[in-house]
Amino acid sequence: MNEWIELLTPSLLETLYMVFVSVFFTILLGLPLGIILVITREDHILPNSWLNQILSYMINITRSIPFIILMIFIMPFTRLIVGTTIGTKAVIVPLILATTPFFARVVESSIKEIDWGVVEAAISMGATPIQIILKVLLPESMSSLVLGITITIINVLGYSAMAGAIGGGGLGYLAISYGYHRYQTNVMIATVILLIVLVQIIQSTGNKIAQIINKK
Amino acid sequence: MIHIKNLSKVYTKGRNEVVALKDINLEIKKGDIYGIIGLSGAGKSSLIRCINRLEEPTSGDVLVNKINLIHLKNKELRKARKKIGMIFQNFNLLHSKTVFENIAFPLKLVNTPEKIIKEKVNHLLELVELSDKAYVYPSQLSGGQKQRVGIARALANEPDVLLCDEATSALDPKTTKQILNLLKNINDRLNLTIVIITHEMEVIKEVCNRVAILEGGNIAEEGSTVDIFSKPQNPITKHFINQDENLPKSFIKGKVLHLSFTQGSATQPLISQITRDFDIDVNILSGKIEYIQNQAIGKLTIQMDVDCHRLLDIIKYFEKNYVKVEVIKQ
Numbered sequence: 001m002n003e004w005i006e007l008l009t010p011s012l013l014e015t016l017y018m019v020f021v022s023v024f025f026t027i028l029l030g031l032p033l034g035i036i037l038v039i040t041r042e043d044h045i046l047p048n049s050w051l052n053q054i055l056s057y058m059i060n061i062t063r064s065i066p067f068i069i070l071m072i073f074i075m076p077f078t079r080l081i082v083g084t085t086i087g088t089k090a091v092i093v094p095l096i097l098a099t100t101p102f103f104a105r106v107v108e109s110s111i112k113e114i115d116w117g118v119v120e121a122a123i124s125m126g127a128t129p130i131q132i133i134l135k136v137l138l139p140e141s142m143s144s145l146v147l148g149i150t151i152t153i154i155n156v157l158g159y160s161a162m163a164g165a166i167g168g169g170g171l172g173y174l175a176i177s178y179g180y181h182r183y184q185t186n187v188m189i190a191t192v193i194l195l196i197v198l199v200q201i202i203q204s205t206g207n208k209i210a211q212i213i214n215k216k
Numbered sequence: 217m218i219h220i221k222n223l224s225k226v227y228t229k230g231r232n233e234v235v236a237l238k239d240i241n242l243e244i245k246k247g248d249i250y251g252i253i254g255l256s257g258a259g260k261s262s263l264i265r266c267i268n269r270l271e272e273p274t275s276g277d278v279l280v281n282k283i284n285l286i287h288l289k290n291k292e293l294r295k296a297r298k299k300i301g302m303i304f305q306n307f308n309l310l311h312s313k314t315v316f317e318n319i320a321f322p323l324k325l326v327n328t329p330e331k332i333i334k335e336k337v338n339h340l341l342e343l344v345e346l347s348d349k350a351y352v353y354p355s356q357l358s359g360g361q362k363q364r365v366g367i368a369r370a371l372a373n374e375p376d377v378l379l380c381d382e383a384t385s386a387l388d389p390k391t392t393k394q395i396l397n398l399l400k401n402i403n404d405r406l407n408l409t410i411v412i413i414t415h416e417m418e419v420i421k422e423v424c425n426r427v428a429i430l431e432g433g434n435i436a437e438e439g440s441t442v443d444i445f446s447k448p449q450n451p452i453t454k455h456f457i458n459q460d461e462n463l464p465k466s467f468i469k470g471k472v473l474h475l476s477f478t479q480g481s482a483t484q485p486l487i488s489q490i491t492r493d494f495d496i497d498v499n500i501l502s503g504k505i506e507y508i509q510n511q512a513i514g515k516l517t518i519q520m521d522v523d524c525h526r527l528l529d530i531i532k533y534f535e536k537n538y539v540k541v542e543v544i545k546q
């Protein structure tokens with residue numbers, strides 16, 4: 001039992017680190033991006049169809065590149081930012097790049113769910129666009145955003161395991177290096193079980209938080 | 217208080233143009249409860265939304281409290297909007313905020329100190345009789361309670377004007393009455409000018425001192441509610457006050473008159489007087505009493521067989537006694 005813990009713990013911590021840092025930056029970048037995608041629409045508070053279309057195209061392009069290819073494709077950029085192309089740190093860069101557009105779309109659809117009448121009420125009260133974003137759009141979509149973040153975390157977890165294939169570290173790397181290269185299937189099964197448990201915990205925690213926030 | 221001049225609104229979607237308002241002129245005085253009634257698609261929402269520029273007018277001017285809103289830039293417009301409260305058919309409350317926070321919302325927008333927010337919101341909660349619901353979320357309220365929160369929120373910045381876009385259309389008749397009473401109460405107490413958009417004549421009858429009838433983007437008729445009710449001119453107005461209802465064609469023979477008795481004339485036995493004085497038989501086809509802003513207006517449709525000269529004399533006789541007469545068939 002102890003040797004299992006010794007084997008799995010470092011990889012688990014690496015995975016958690018990758019996921020945490022990636023999700024942090026994904027939210028930092030994807031949230032504003034998603035907000036801009038909504039408010040620059042023709043019928044919203046700061047219409048700017050030019051900016052809206054450019055962002056939309058960029059997001060679509062990034063999202064259509066398979067993650068593995070994206071990872072290899074941006075290696076020079078990764079080296080530029082973190083100084084290396086292998087290991088947990090190196091995986092974080094493509095993870096952020098792949099997840100941010102996805103999360104931006106999640107944010108966009110969450111905010112679009114808000115009844116336009118509520119926004120109009122704020123406009124009629126003389127709210128500025130910034131006030132509308134901070135005091136109406138975000139609080140009103142918070143429950144839906146939490147569910148979106150939950151899905152994003154689970155996505156990042158999946159991608160991070162995939163990143164193990166090219167030396168990213170974490171549980172994915174452990175599973176591949178033991179289970180595939182050294183034919184120790186039991187290690188692979190253990191990591192898969194661990195991943196399943198992680199996903200369950202993340203999803204149910206996300207659901208619970210969203211439920212608490214939701215006052216509808 | 218509100219002065220609308222040559223206001224037009226055209227919606228353009230691609231090649232399609234919808235003319236929603238055509239050259240509207242309207243003056244709403246301070247302290248008025250001004251009703252605007254019309255069928256669906258008449259342009260009511262467009263009109264009220266042009267007043268605070270939720271909808272940009274295509275041309276014309278809108279003056280609120282002598283300020284022409286049309287010329288205002290974003291910042292000044294936002295400032296002007298704070299003095300124009302608005303309530304909506306669907307209430308449009310923030311679901312994520314409590315009743316207290318919803319009412320505090322407009323105050324927070326202008327960085328009001330917490331202490332003053334607390335005072336003001338508690339006062340408003342009392343005004344709309346929702347003090348016990350302060351920390352409840354809107355989803356736990358009934359429609360009438362939601363609209364009362366909407367009203368309190370709209371009043372938080374002490375506006376000069378309150379715009380109501382179909383504010384009671386989602387409510388049952390009893391709740392509608394309560395909300396209208398509240399509006400009237402506020403109008404009395406604060407001398408607040410209120411503009412009410414509706415498609416229900418009941419709403420106008422209950423609270424509005426003046427009314428405009430909107431049809432196809434034009435004002436078909438405008439005047440004091442009592443006048444409009446006792447002597448409607450336009451077919452659409454008659455439609456709204458149900459005047460020509462339930463009179464089967466076969467009954468309309470001879471001369472048919474429609475009479476409106478206002479307070480001055482309702483006390484005299486005028487019908488029996490004319491049967492005697494003119495020596496004619498009068499047949500009563502229908503009759504009812506309408507209550508408009510607590511004022512009773514008697515409505516009577518009568519039929520008689522007389523020639524045109526006598527008819528004119530009879531009409532004069534009625535009008536001398538303050539009965540408004542409309543000839544339905546001569």
Ligand SMILES: Nc1ncnc2c1ncn2[C@@H]1O[C@H](COP(=O)(O)OP(=O)(O)O)[C@@H](O)[C@H]1O
Pocket residue numbers: 227228229234235236254255256257258259260261262263
């Ligand atoms: N945003 C819009 N775009 C295009 N046409 C509109 C829009 N809003 C209203 N209209 C049209 O303008 C006319 C008046 O609508 P509206 O002011 O909503 O009337 P009401 O409130 O009396 O029902 C209608 O023909 C409606 O279809």
Ligand SMILES: [Mg+2]
Pocket residue numbers: 260261262382
């Ligand atoms: Mg309407």
